[in-house]
Amino acid sequence: MDVVRTAIGLMSGTSMDGIDVALIRTDGRGFIERGPFLGMPYDAEFRGRLKRALELARPLRDRNQRPGELREIELELTLRHATAVTAFLEHFGLAANGVDILGFHGQTVLHRPDEGLTIQIGDGRELACRTGLSVVYDMRANDMVHGGQGAPLVPAYHAALAGKFQQAGEAVCFVNIGGISNLTYIGADGRIAAFDSGPGNTLIDQWVEMQTGRTYDPGGEIGGRGKVVPALAERYLNSPFFRGNVRRSLDRGDFAPLRPDEASLEDGARTLAHVAAASIIKSAGFLPERPSAYIVCGGGRLNGTLMGELSAMAEGSRVLSAEAAGFDGDAMEAEAWAYLAVRSLDGLPLTFPGTTGVAAPVSGGVLARP
Numbered sequence: 001m002d003v004v005r006t007a008i009g010l011m012s013g014t015s016m017d018g019i020d021v022a023l024i025r026t027d028g029r030g031f032i033e034r035g036p037f038l039g040m041p042y043d044a045e046f047r048g049r050l051k052r053a054l055e056l057a058r059p060l061r062d063r064n065q066r067p068g069e070l071r072e073i074e075l076e077l078t079l080r081h082a083t084a085v086t087a088f089l090e091h092f093g094l095a096a097n098g099v100d101i102l103g104f105h106g107q108t109v110l111h112r113p114d115e116g117l118t119i120q121i122g123d124g125r126e127l128a129c130r131t132g133l134s135v136v137y138d139m140r141a142n143d144m145v146h147g148g149q150g151a152p153l154v155p156a157y158h159a160a161l162a163g164k165f166q167q168a169g170e171a172v173c174f175v176n177i178g179g180i181s182n183l184t185y186i187g188a189d190g191r192i193a194a195f196d197s198g199p200g201n202t203l204i205d206q207w208v209e210m211q212t213g214r215t216y217d218p219g220g221e222i223g224g225r226g227k228v229v230p231a232l233a234e235r236y237l238n239s240p241f242f243r244g245n246v247r248r249s250l251d252r253g254d255f256a257p258l259r260p261d262e263a264s265l266e267d268g269a270r271t272l273a274h275v276a277a278a279s280i281i282k283s284a285g286f287l288p289e290r291p292s293a294y295i296v297c298g299g300g301r302l303n304g305t306l307m308g309e310l311s312a313m314a315e316g317s318r319v320l321s322a323e324a325a326g327f328d329g330d331a332m333e334a335e336a337w338a339y340l341a342v343r344s345l346d347g348l349p350l351t352f353p354g355t356t357g358v359a360a361p362v363s364g365g366v367l368a369r370p
């Protein structure tokens with residue numbers, strides 16, 4: 001019988017809004033028992049430090065390079081993750097010795113799949129020392145070494161969950177709307193196809209922050225008062241990203257923010273919510289078939305304007321939130337990192353030709369013991 005482990009996943013995503021912490025019990029295969037979840041938001045000062053890390057990383061050509069200030073930010077990020085683990089255990093009254101493994105994503109500071117380069121800051125060894133727990137980290141690198149896009153990695157987890165929702169004969173598609181959006185199609189026969197689908201919340205967040213100082217559009221209420229500016233929407237939707245037969249994974253900086261004078265606050269937010277929804281539907285055109293249902297995870301599902309646009313464009317497919325499908329849309333990525341850590345321990349593949357374009361299924365991740 002396969003070993004069931006207790007794993008905690010730690011995700012600091014491209015939105016840079018905080019650390020998501022989730023616990024699951026799993027054998028890294030079909031058995032998944034979901035446990036508690038806690039989101040720990042970053043303060044404005046630290047978000048500024050992470051933005052600085054993106055700048056510092058831009059000239060890097062080697063994934064192990066850490067020029068001085070970037071190394072400082074990496075350590076700070078790692079300590080915040082250690083604190084998040086302690087807070088999580090305390091909050092839910094859990095004992096550290098009941099946890100077998102931490103799955104640590106770190107923060108992506110540069111992602112250039114065309115150059116075979118992906119850099120996540122976050123020191124797995126230091127995290128293991130600080131928490132006294134074993135850590136699997138750096139899970140994207142091996143995929144790229146073998147010709148993959150280095151992302152998305154969540155599809156292996158989506159595929160394992162799909163059976164809990166999917167009806168016989170039905171194809172479903174998980175949609176993650178984080179800073180960037182990505183899709184995982186699971187066919188009636190279990191076939192997986194996955195890729196990044198386009199800009200998610202980042203453009204909306206950048207626009208709203210630039211105009212108001214708030215870091216996002218709560219509920220999509222600002223965009224709800226605006227109208228789509230077609231010329232601006234087309235500028236994004238005509239991107240070469242949506243053409244050609246090879247799906248690319250995205251860096252946070254691949255789509256340029258709107259310029260401050262290009263639209264009113266409301267019209268800009270509405271246009272960018274439209275762009276996020278239309279990107280998903282455009283990219284879904286590359287799936288093997290139209291799914292019966294889109295199951296939406298990530299913070300974008302809380303943007304009512306974006307969700308309204310997506311439902312209107314989905315043509316016959318149901319659009320439902322992760323919760324409506326029986327999952328937790330905030331916890332999904334952190335749960336996935338816990339699941340992937342367990343798979344890594346067992347040497348099981350994290351990525352597949354159908355998910356990242358890797359030549360053959362490969363495992364990945366580096367293990368650090370305390």
Ligand SMILES: Nc1ncnc2c1ncn2[C@@H]1O[C@H](COP(=O)(O)OP(=O)(O)OP(=O)(O)O)[C@@H](O)[C@H]1O
Nearest residue numbers: 013014015178179180201216218219298299302303
């Ligand atoms: N109540 C809300 N209303 C509207 N938007 C929201 C709300 N809560 C969160 N969001 C959006 O969701 C974003 C965070 O989403 P999420 O945590 O899924 O992203 P991430 O994991 O950082 O990104 P990625 O999946 O690209 O790595 C926020 O930056 C914000 O734009």
Ligand SMILES: CC(=O)N[C@H]1[C@@H]2OC[C@@H](O2)[C@@H](O)[C@@H]1O[C@H](C)C(=O)O
Nearest residue numbers: 014108111151152153154180182333
């Ligand atoms: C390089 C990187 O960090 N990519 C993220 C980003 O955020 C969403 C999308 O782009 C996805 O490809 C990926 O994250 C998720 C968790 C993944 O790998 O599945």
